[in-house]
Amino acid sequence: MKLKSIILCLVLVGYLISCKQNKAEITVDPLPSFNEVASKSKIIEFVSKVVDSTNINYVAPEDRIVCFDNDGTLWAEQPLPSQLYFVFDKVKELSQNNSKYKTESPYKEVVENDLEALLKIDKAKLISMIGEIDSLYHENYNQTVSKWLSTAKHPILKRTYTTTVYQPMLELLDYLRANNFTIYIVSGGGAKFMRAWQPQIYGIEENHIIGSTFKTETIQFEDSIAVVPTSTFDFYDDHLGKVINIEKMIGKKPIMIVGNSDGDLEMMEYASTNNPHPTFMLYLNHTDGKREFLYDEKTPAGRLEEGMEIAKKNSWTLIDMKQDWNTVFVD
């Protein structure tokens, strides 16, 4: 009788050992690069309540949609969004064998590193230059971007571009993923450019990366079809464009938006109102001139003015980079 009990007990032990192996550790701090501040506790509070099936604010996994802006939200964007440095470097390369790039605007200004002149050039011309590079380097585009990312350095931060990604935001992505959120990038940057590196760096697949686009052309061969980009601009995924793309490509309202600028305001207003679920709007405020960039009214990209007003009015959550993050960049 005693032996039977021991045996049963041991079978139970074996079972429990196995069960324990199947459970993830849940006591680990999910956001170690955040100090113990309000933004961190608000994030954790929101996530905890929407995943708790006994909570009145529970949201089913299929509705746990979060959209992240990219430039200035997940990686640095000053003095110019990094995609432009990629384009500039390619224009400089092209100028070595083609005089057009040395003499014509806006290439000339790029080759001469004349940032001041560039900022005065018609935006449409700059955008068309981005499309031209996308189109010219189409065939080996992803490899071209990868190679550039592995060598080129950010002009001020003196780091490779993928190490200008914010470590606390990678932790936030992991935390949301672990809680079965579906994560989208919804950014003003080029969809083609972002899809070339974000799957590896953020763990977000191409189908969840929404960005600005150039028109494509299809070429039909005898038994295959190719889709090639043109340099004709198609859609700017910023401000209201983000709202339109969310409706078109996601088809329902996200419950959480993470952004850093006025360009993210419209999608926040859209997601936070008439939403059947609880929502969480999160702005990253660039307050750290020492470790990153202190944005002000002269900041060329990613200004947060109207958004800041609305955020305060609606009690949205703000991350104060200087105060809230003990680490800024990934290693």
Place this chain on the structure above:
Amino acid sequence: MKLKSIILCLVLVGYLISCKQNKAEITVDPLPSFNEVASKSKIIEFVSKVVDSTNINYVAPEDRIVCFDNDGTLWAEQPLPSQLYFVFDKVKELSQNNSKYKTESPYKEVVENDLEALLKIDKAKLISMIGEIDSLYHENYNQTVSKWLSTAKHPILKRTYTTTVYQPMLELLDYLRANNFTIYIVSGGGAKFMRAWQPQIYGIEENHIIGSTFKTETIQFEDSIAVVPTSTFDFYDDHLGKVINIEKMIGKKPIMIVGNSDGDLEMMEYASTNNPHPTFMLYLNHTDGKREFLYDEKTPAGRLEEGMEIAKKNSWTLIDMKQDWNTVFVD
């Protein structure tokens, strides 16, 4: 010593019992509505090899993308795609209080059930009528569609429309889902219409439903934003349109396409060539005039002519509805 061995053995037994509980049953027939025919074994063979990490044809879960056409692939589409019957019923409703719908073309032909005249009307006019209904019923669109689906009957099959869904295809969706495929709908039907009912019926979320679209307008209120549909046509998601949308919204090549008509041919040609992964192209051939519809050269929707030629040339897999399915419709 002997006792120790017994104890160890029992711990092991406990562990194994627990392990077994964590494994899904894999001996159940995943496609019971398919007869034991070539199409069934080819489907299972393809899925088995791409999920087997020891197989040279292994495909990682993030690349297991499959696109399904909807009309005529997942549910019946004869004599007209079912979305049109929804639109017709709404036009008839509207005609009760607005004489425009009784006297003007193409509404008049709808109200008079004059199918022959309707088929002669300029396609753009018919499309614009679809957009008008989408736009008029915008506010309670999903409820309007749900209500219609729960009561309206297919004119020939005499079943509610959601019971014109093919049971073997639901099994295929479940089978692919269980094998970690990411499933998209890529259909000529309206995205808005499909998103109103497919999440419930197919278990496919809005963000994975790609269809034809009408332009949208955004309306800004003081602190919220609404996106409203217009009746201006935007994009026809058929033929090359499917390829363009796959590039834009999915961003990488699917490994499997399931369709039934020439409208699916381009996405099959696109996906099956220059793809780093093994691919599987599957056509449903409507051969069953008794249980469903026998398509021929007079079939108004979903003809399979050029596609059939290319399918044979490339040894793509064909489902012969009459021979291959022991059940056609869901209950």
